[in-house]
Amino acid sequence: MDMSDLTSSKRSGDGAAALAAPASDPAPWCGLITQIGREIAGPLTAALERVTELTTTGRIDRQGLRALRNEIEHARHAGMVSQQLSRFASGRIQQAQERLHLTQTLQGVLTHRARETQARGIQVKQVMRPVEVIVDPSLLFSLLNTLLDWVLESAQSNIEIRLDMKPWPQHGRITCRFAHQQFDLADGLPREAEILGLDSLTWHLLEQTARTMGLELSRKMEAAQVALTLEFPRTIVNEELPGVSAVELDSGFSSTFNSRPMAGSHVLVVASRRDVRIQIREAIRSMGLVLDFVNSVEEAVDFCREGLPHAIIVEAVLRGERFDQLAEDIRAEVADFVFIEIVEEGASFEISGFSGSGFARVGRDAIMSSLPSALVFELSKGA
Numbered sequence: 001m002d003m004s005d006l007t008s009s010k011r012s013g014d015g016a017a018a019l020a021a022p023a024s025d026p027a028p029w030c031g032l033i034t035q036i037g038r039e040i041a042g043p044l045t046a047a048l049e050r051v052t053e054l055t056t057t058g059r060i061d062r063q064g065l066r067a068l069r070n071e072i073e074h075a076r077h078a079g080m081v082s083q084q085l086s087r088f089a090s091g092r093i094q095q096a097q098e099r100l101h102l103t104q105t106l107q108g109v110l111t112h113r114a115r116e117t118q119a120r121g122i123q124v125k126q127v128m129r130p131v132e133v134i135v136d137p138s139l140l141f142s143l144l145n146t147l148l149d150w151v152l153e154s155a156q157s158n159i160e161i162r163l164d165m166k167p168w169p170q171h172g173r174i175t176c177r178f179a180h181q182q183f184d185l186a187d188g189l190p191r192e193a194e195i196l197g198l199d200s201l202t203w204h205l206l207e208q209t210a211r212t213m214g215l216e217l218s219r220k221m222e223a224a225q226v227a228l229t230l231e232f233p234r235t236i237v238n239e240e241l242p243g244v245s246a247v248e249l250d251s252g253f254s255s256t257f258n259s260r261p262m263a264g265s266h267v268l269v270v271a272s273r274r275d276v277r278i279q280i281r282e283a284i285r286s287m288g289l290v291l292d293f294v295n296s297v298e299e300a301v302d303f304c305r306e307g308l309p310h311a312i313i314v315e316a317v318l319r320g321e322r323f324d325q326l327a328e329d330i331r332a333e334v335a336d337f338v339f340i341e342i343v344e345e346g347a348s349f350e351i352s353g354f355s356g357s358g359f360a361r362v363g364r365d366a367i368m369s370s371l372p373s374a375l376v377f378e379l380s381k382g383a
Helices: 014-020 026-057 062-090 102-112 114-119 137-154 192-199 201-213 274-283 297-305 321-333 364-380
Strands: 098-101 124-128 132-135 159-165 172-179 216-222 225-232 266-270 290-294 311-315 338-343 360-363
Touching (some): 026 062, 062 201, 098 137, 102 114, 102 124, 102 159, 102 172, 114 297, 137 172, 137 192, 137 201, 137 225, 192 201, 201 216, 266 274, 266 297, 274 364, 290 297, 297 321, 311 321, 311 364, 338 364, 360 364
Parallel strands (some): 124 159, 266 290, 266 311, 311 338, 338 360
Antiparallel strands (some): 098 132, 159 172, 172 225, 216 225
């Protein structure tokens, strides 16, 4: 791996309030910075203790190794969320307004991340009606993934996700319900840590993304249950949207699937040679991707068992029958999944549509010049 009473979350926690506060008022920012430090330092401290023990004993069991990976992953996630929050705080995000099929987009995100929910033993009940909205496609993709991130880190039960139309005003509406806490058998009282966990950095990122998009976000808690609602004011109703003219829409894309953002996308690299891994890391360092490395196809299979990345880059020397079976299994779930093969020789980039295998290809001599473009093209194109 590469290194409370809550009635509405129009109510903001300290961190979210910081993002809305003037820069001249440092107090709200202190709360957010403190939380960032806590969510990074906490798991890293635990990981350091495990490394110290490993250094002393020379041994670590499989359970300890998994815990170590999870602690490092939690710290990395907190750092990445912090970077995304800083982008919103800068106020320089440009939005392209497009007409998008919200239902298909939400279903696509849930399908892509089905392995994560299954690995946690959580079922997702979907009740959806067709809804179209006008939003920025990249921010919508980020919003829905952040929503699922927050739900998965908070849910202690199966999840119900509904997409419908609010009767009046007629706004598209996503509602998500789940149990956010368990009860101690000894006293039947909720655990305080689980309540506080709802106000994680991921929650603040969700709040800020919704605010930037002009959406209405609310969160209510009843006993052990939490219900989150997202309303989309710019919803297509009977083919008309009052107050929106044709020139406001970006007609460059016809659907969300043609507009996937790069920043925050998760890429798995399957490469056994250190020099190839270094080349790939350096080539896409500035793209804002989440990057993980494994040394073998079997490690890639294990990695994907608990959740799929958005793309897989594989060395040609490792691509064989076992990897092709992995690719076939993944595409049975996500038909347009991105695979890029690094071939041994050449300085060319071949898009996936040119071969019957559905793999894009980049020559090793062209990693620095062509791999970023290959990722942008493959992640952005339709199936």
